[in-house]
Amino acid sequence: MDPQLARRAPKVSLHDHLDGGLRVATVRDLAGRIGHPLPADDEESLRAWFFQGGRGADLPRYLEAFDQTVAVLQRADALRRVACEFAEDLADDGIVHGEVRYAPELSTAGGLTYDEVIDAILAGFAEGPADVEVRLIVCALRHLDHAAAAFAAAGRFVDRGVVAVDLAGPEDGFPATAHAAAIGLAREAGLGVTLHAGEAFGPASVADALDAGAQRLGHGVRIVEDLGEDGAPGPVAARVLSAGIPLEVCPTSNVHTGVAADVAGHPIARLRDAGFRITLNTDNRLMSDVTLTSEALAVHDAFGWGLAELEEVTATAVEVAFLPDGERAVLRDRVARGYAALRP
Template sequence: MDAELARRAPKVVLHDHLDGGLRVTTVLELADRIGHPLPTDDEAGLRAWFFQGGRGADLPRYLEAFDQTVALLQDRDAIRRVAREFAEDLSADGIVHGEVRYAPELSTTGGLSYDEVLESILAGFEEGPADVEVRLIVCALRHLPNAPDAFAAATRFADAGVVAIDLAGPEDGFPAADHAAAIEVAREAGFGVTLHAGEAFGLPSISDALDQGATRLGHGVRIVDDLDADDQPGPVASRVLTGGVALEVCPTSNVHTGVSADVASHPIERLRRAGFAVTLNTDNRLMSDVTLTSEAIACRDAFGWTLDDLETVTATAVEAAFLDDAGREALRDRVSRGFAALRP
């Protein structure tokens, strides 16, 4: 599996943040338009500034970069453009189904309503290439009290491309249970539930997410703490395994936030061998300078992944995607046929 073969493979991404996937050229143009000061006006220099591999491996420093991108997502035209380009970039990477997440409250400082933010994102996705299906996951920030408003807004776009809700932000000290009522409203409205858990904080955040009905875990890699030396699961890991809860694993991002020293020591392959529903994701393509193709190649280099392994994690992502039965069957068929076409 070389990079070109991995790029051509029909892939599925389930964990990708809108505000973490802007093009550097777009950052420069939008900042110039509104007079927003950047760390540098040089394209190469700005790309290097955003790249987290050189800025220290911890989550707070990782999140500093988002102050720059979010500042540019405060008007409808900018949001729509970024969403359209996001879809274009997914398509160029061979992705056929993408579930992209964003917290609309981040774009309200300029006066936009939650509905206007969501309308703009969805309009941008709609303008993207026809060969990629892009859906929106509405985030709320777990350390702030706005989940009821964010998830209520999501319900007004249930038939327009919003498929699920999420909680992002600091895990330690801000349990998902604090937002139980808002999550329940979203579940009753038919939305999927994926919650960030098991990234910067350990098993308690995973148990908390499961208690709130999460069927996918954003990152979730700290579940490895509940495996013994023979990879036998403890009580929390058993809940994830028996429930078929999918892990949205983002190896390079985890290196940059200090979860793992490098990809070679990342637990993704151990979790696969232990039977977890592992999916491969990018998290923030700008900050980690990755694509889903480059993540696949990183796993090839670290663990010997082949095209068969990429197809396996993609098939897992198909089953975990927030789709109805007809949509899942169509995606399942497209992925299967696409991988078959890559083989002699």
């Protein structure tokens, strides 16, 4: 594995936040247009301010970075531009299918409705490169009470680019099951369900997400706490394994939020060896200064994963992406042909 090979490999991204993936130059430009003060003046200093590595696990500081990106996402034209650039950056990284998530409630301070937020993002994706398919996952913040409205709006965009719903935000004390009715309506509308769980809280959060109807787990890596020393699964891990619930794993981001001390100490390899369905993702490309290519190289350096393992996690991502069967078959073939072309 080398950077050029990892970048050329066709990849699938399932866990990537719109407000965590802006270009620094775009943040500066949009902030200047609305008179929003930034914590650093020049591009290099602002990039360093956003980067979370090396500062230790500091969730308040991590969330402060999102205050800056959300502040410039209060207009439809800004959302459209950022979404288009997001698609361009995915394509440049060798990603052929991306599912990008965002909570529309974050962009209503200037008067936009949920529908206007979603419409602007989808318009931006549509303006992106033709060689990457980008879909939207509509998030709600689990510690607030907007899930019903957000997921109802998501349902109005089924077959127009919205493929699923998600709950993000603090896990401890804010169970996903508190939003079960809203999640149920989303499923009735034909949307998939992926829920943040097992990142900031342990196996109990995963069990709660399963009870709420999660088909995928955002992060989910603290399910490792429900494995015995011999690898035997406890009751929650057994539920995840028996149901084949995939994990959207984001190693570098997990280091920056304190889940692991470094990538070498991350449980991704142990979870894969234990039989969990693993996908590889970036989470927040701006805050962690990562791409899916760099994540592939990070797990190569830490665990020796090469092209075969990257193809494995990509193939898993294809099978669990929120796609109709016809589109999945096309994507499956594209990924298989792409990896075959990389081999001697």
